Amino acid sequence: MSARVTLGTLAGVVGFLAFVEFTSGVLQGWYTPMLTDIARHLSIHDADVNWLEGTQLMLSALVVPALAKLGDMVGHKRILLVSTALTALASLALPFTDSFAVFLVAWALQGFYVVWLPLEIALIWSRSRRMQGRAAITARAAGLLVAALELGAISGALAGGALVDAIPLWIVLLIPALLVVVCFFVILFGVQESPEPTGGRLDTVGLVLISFALIAFTGGLSFLRLNGVGDVLPWALVALGVLLVWPFAAWELRHPDPLIDVRMFRSPALGPVFLTAGLFGVSVLGAQAPLSTFARTDPDVYGFGLGTGGFQTSLIIGVYLIAMIVGALTFPLVARRFTPRVALIGAALLVGVGFLLFLPFHTAYAQVISNMVVVGLGSGALVAALPAAAAAAAPATQTGVATGLTNSVKTVGGAIASCVFGIALFHGATGAGVAAEGTAGSFTGYLTVWIVCGVTALVAAVLLVFVPKQAFTDHSVDAVPAVV
Known part of the structure; x- marks a missing residue:
């Protein structure tokens, strides 16, 4: 049976899961253009927005290992439903509170959605167990899911940015919550359970x-x-x-x-994947809030920033996410021309160079967009490739755990970065402990964000140069996302 035929047999479940990832993308893109509005609504400092992001990332890091393992044990669809229900309840709480403490708890609980993609890829890997070209099928499906995720993020960022300038904030916050409720029923009625769960005890x-x-x-x-x-x-x-x-x-x-087979971290195939995921999390997760608040900061008042409105900020995010889609779909072409390892090194270099370009080029709208295109090309390649590579290299009983670990390690990196960036934006990079004036973050804090994101990405690229070649050549080039 050819890979093309077997991919066709999975087209239905991949289609429903693509809607799930579209919803995940909406959640990831919707709120970013309005973080400044949320800060004003909750009467908090711009720097405190990082604690919303940090708590959500931290909860995600705690729950993903357990939920991924439970997916292997009792069925990936079942755990996907549980995590979606919890995400829906948390999302429905956000529009109806102006308390920072309540909002913080609900925002953190919304982070259960981060387990969706690892569970989906593990489900597809499990359902394609007896099919020829299993790694290629899973990788192509992963590419489609990531494309759906980024399309949702683009749609969410553009729609959220446009609506926050036009209608009350609570209505804007309610819309993605209702979409998550729809997502629950799509999974319930449209997705079949993975076969042969491993069972056992947590x-x-x-x-x-x-x-x-x-x-x-x-x-x-x-x-x-x-x-x-x-x-x-x-x-x-x-x-x-x-x-x-x-x-x-x-x-x-x-x-x-x-719960986590720590021997996987010593694997020449999986170890570099996890390491890259952690360093990548610093920029792809930890830098989202600072980039949004920098764009919204009024340069006439604070001497830096772009002074953009909600919709203009969403355009920056939209261009960045389009670049991520291009990066995800271009990665396999580069991998075939060279090797997957060289392609991953190139992707990490793009992320590093893109953030370091902010140091000289940050005063104009076009400069910020150009920087984000460079970052997005590299980020898209890494988002699509890492979980699929982990699934192909993992032991048969640890597929969900391995794909979940790419998200967990990435989330830990993002959570650490979010905390560090919150400190930098509030106190500035001088260490003097003096907060920025007014409610905007400090400019030295933003410089710190860009330097840390750029350097960590370059460190990932350098480390990938020294890993054994078999760490990536053990997977064929078909084991990375391919254009379908």
């Missing part, structure tokens, strides 16, 4: 250990924001979080059915 001890480690680490970063870098408590919590990883790893190595 490693609750491992889940508790990794949760404590992540909570301590990110809690320390939060206290750094509140208490300043001179306080001992935040650094102690950060150190505790790092130290708690050791008992977690020791437990997982002894467990017969671990």
Whole structure:
């Protein structure tokens, strides 16, 4: 049976899952142009917007390993439904509160949607188990899902940016919540369950250990924001979080059915994928809020920024997401011409160069758009390639876990970056502990964001140069997203 025929047999489920990813994209793009409006609605500083993003990323990092493992155990569709229901409930709470604490909790719980893509790719991989060209089918499906995600993000950013200038904010916030409710029923009636779940029991001890480690680490970063870098408590919590990883790893190595098989991090194929995902998360997740608030900052008042409205900001985001689609669909062509590893190195370089271009070029609307096109080309390639590569390299019983780990590690990177960027924007990069005037972030804080995002992407590119060639050549070029 050819890969073309087997892809046709999965076309129905991929179509429904594409709608799910479209909804995920809407959630990711909808709110970004209106973050300044949300900050004014909640009476908070622009820098505090990073804590909305940071808490959501942190919750995502906690729940993805457990939900991905449960997907392997009891069925990927079942866990997809649970996560969608929780996302819907959280999204429905956002329009009806002006309390920062309530909004923060609901915003964090909305982060359950991050497990959708790993579960979907694991479901497709599972359903194509007896089909020829399984890796190619999964990779092409991953490319379609990422394209649907970015199309949703473009639609969400443009629509959200246009509506926030025209109608009350609570109505704007209600629209994506209703779309998530529709998404739940699309999954319920349109998606078939993955065959042959592995069963077993959830490693609750491992889940508790990794949760404590992540909570301590990110809690320390939060206290750094509140208490300043001179306080001992935040650094102690950060150190505790790092130290708690050791008992977690020791437990997982002894467990017969671990929550996360830590041996995967030593794999020459999976290790570089996870490492790249973490460094990539710094820019693709941690920099979203600062880029939006920088564009909305009035240069006549603060001396920097673009002073754009909601719709103009959404156009910047839309161009960036179009570039991501182009990057995702162009990546396999470059990989065939050279190698997947070289293509990934090139993608990471594009992300790094794009952010570093902000240092000299940030004063004009066209300059910011040009920078974001460069970043988007590299980001699209990485978003599409990483989970598909993880699925192909993972053990048969750990597909959901491996694809989930690409998101988890990326999310941890984004959460750390979001906390650090919040500190930088509020205090500035000088370390003097003086907040920016008014409600806008500090310019030195924005410089810090661009430098960190650029340097981490370049570090990822350099590290990929030194990994063993088999880390990527073990997967054929067909194991990365291809143009369908």
